[in-house]
Amino acid sequence: MAGIKYGAYGELRESVVEEITQAETAAVYIGTAPVNLVRGWTDAAAVNSPVNVKSMADAYGKVGYSDNWNAFTLCEPLNVHFGQTGKNIGPIYLINVLNPAKHKKEQATTKSVIFVDGKAEFVSETIVLDTLAIEGKKENVDYTLDYSFSRHAVLLTSVGSTPIDGTVEVTFDEVDPAKVTAEDIIGDETDKGVYTGAACIKLVFPKFAVVPSMIAAPGWSDQPEVHKALLQYSYQINGHWYAMLYPDIPLTAATIQEAIKWKTDNHYDSEYEKPYWPQVKDSYGKIYHLSTLAVAEQMRVDQSHDGVPAETNGNKEINAVAQYFGENSLNQGFDQEKANTLTESGVSTAIPWGGRWVLWGDHTGAYVEDKQIDARGIFDVNIRMLMFLLNNFQQRWAPKIDVNMDRAMKDTIINVEQERLDAYAASGYLLGSPQIVFLAAENSTAQLMNGQFVYTAQVTPTPPMKGLTCGVAYTSAGFDAYFK
Incomplete structure (x- = not known):
């Protein structure tokens, strides 16, 4: 009978790398995954539903994996988050729109x-x-x-x-991944409670009880209509949560000036996003979207501060050996000096610096040098810290909704929140003396009668050290040493 073994045998099995740093920052990716390689994919909620992936082995059983990142775009973040020993970080939340029952070849x-x-x-x-x-x-x-x-x-x-x-x-x-369209990625929400595409971001919190804080769609976010939808979905998710969007500027913008113009013309200029250009290549020839690398590095940086988004991912090392502008591009790349032209226009990038390759840029998409904007939109750490404080306040006090709001409860909220703000200031995450108050001017009698209570926090996120200068002057005083 075939398959019967007699004796002692050994078999090499699939490699499983499980050295995963568990991050508190929740990153959501939207795109296509080879769920066609997963047995029982129809029962695994692997299409138009967020999937929690904790490792590469976990991905094999939930969404599959392929090295063809152009066809299966969600495999790039899987590689970045779980394919690099010693740098793995997760979990991540994937929303796959590739439906093997729909996006397939006509004939078997x-x-x-x-x-x-x-x-x-x-x-x-x-x-x-x-x-x-x-x-x-x-x-x-x-x-x-x-x-x-x-x-x-x-x-x-x-x-x-x-x-x-x-x-x-x-x-x-x-399956035929080419049949997936931008409309599939954008998705929708019907009156019957059916969610598709990026609209499934709204299902992350109800399904996993985690707040989405970063959103990316490598391979798709460089399409303006997709970008617009993602930006809308990132604001007040479920009516509550704020998330940062990490989009890419397409390689059709072949030069720095073209990338800056494309960003402006297509309105990748919100304080709630951090656009990237171009792409990068590693030593094996694999090509990465900077948005994917940026999200993974930001998760690692956040985790180094116990999950608090108090530091930018700028100047953090990435796995790259060259900038990539497209297969037939004549662009040979640029250095830090030219990269600063991008960052001055709110576009982040990657450069070689100090014998390593790093992400470069700490501004939001709203930033343009010499242009007046709200101060909170200057640096990514500013807006992400404010988002973090808002998200956490809502999570912390939601269980208390509908309890009696007596004077003691009013003061308890102030005391608890002030203690947290003081701790963040002591850790260097906030500057000065942050304060939360309950003001009579913001709480009219009519509001209080209707159970509406408003607190106001005033905080100063610690800015990054964007520039550091040391002046060196020549002096003749040193010649006195000859005579001492």
């Missing part, structure tokens, strides 16, 4: 495979595993079906009383 595929010693395999990343069939054979009776993510191969093993041998024909459906 037929393929000849050869069974040798009861086993056969063939390479495919587009196969819908659940649809594979062998005529006259039944899965788990005549054969078993598995998938190797390291070899990108479908694995067939004969297990029946009559071994499968030689050439057989298999049929299966294949």
Whole structure:
């Protein structure tokens, strides 16, 4: 009988890297994933629903993985967050819009495979595993079906009383990622409670009880209509939460000046976002969107401050060896001096600096040098710290809604919040003496009669050290040493 072993055997299995730093910052990515490689994907809520992914091994069973990041855009963040030993960080929340029942080739595929010693395999990343069939054979009776993510191969093993041998024909459906459109990414929310695309950001908190604080859609956010929708979804999610958007400027902008103009013309200029340009390449030739690297690095920086977004991801090292402007681009790259032209216009980037490659830029998309804007929109740490304080206040006091608001409760809120603000100031996250107050001018009798209570906090987030200058002057006084 095929499949029966006699003796002692050993098998090399898929590598599993589990050195994952558990972050408190919740990052949400929207795009396409090879859920067609996941058995039972229809039961796993893997399409148009947020999925919590904690490691690469976790991803294999929930959304799949492929090295074809152009087709399966969510695999890039999986690689960045969980594919680099020693730098892995998660969890992350993925919203996949690729539907194997919808985005597939019109005709089923037929393929000849050869069974040798009861086993056969063939390479495919587009196969819908659940649809594979062998005529006259039944899965788990005549054969078993598995998938190797390291070899990108479908694995067939004969297990029946009559071994499968030689050439057989298999049929299966294949997904077609090219059929996914910007409309699929943007998505919608219906009156019947059906969510699709980026609208599924609203499901993250109800489903996982975590507040989305960063949003990205590498491979899609460089489309203005997608960007506009993502920006709208990032503001007051579920009527409460604030998140920072990390979009990319497309490589159709081939130069620094073109990137700045494109950013302005297409309104990537909100204080709630941090746009990036161009892309980067690593030593293996893999190409990364800077938005993905930026989100991962920001999560690591936040976690170094116990989850408080008190420091920018600017000047943080990334896995890169060159800037990337497109396959046929003549642009050979730029240094820090020219990169500062980008940052002065609210575009962050990546540069070689001090023998390493780093993210470069600490401004929001609203910033343009010499342009008057609200001070909170100057630096990413400013707006993210304010978002953090608002999100945390709401989370902390939501369980107290509908309790009696007597004088003691009013004072308790002030005391608890002031203590937290003082702790953030002591840690260097806020400057000066932050304060929270309950003012009569903001709480009229009519408001109080209707159960509406307003507190006001005044805080100064600690700014980054954007520039550091030391003046050196020549002096002749040193010659006195000859005579001492």
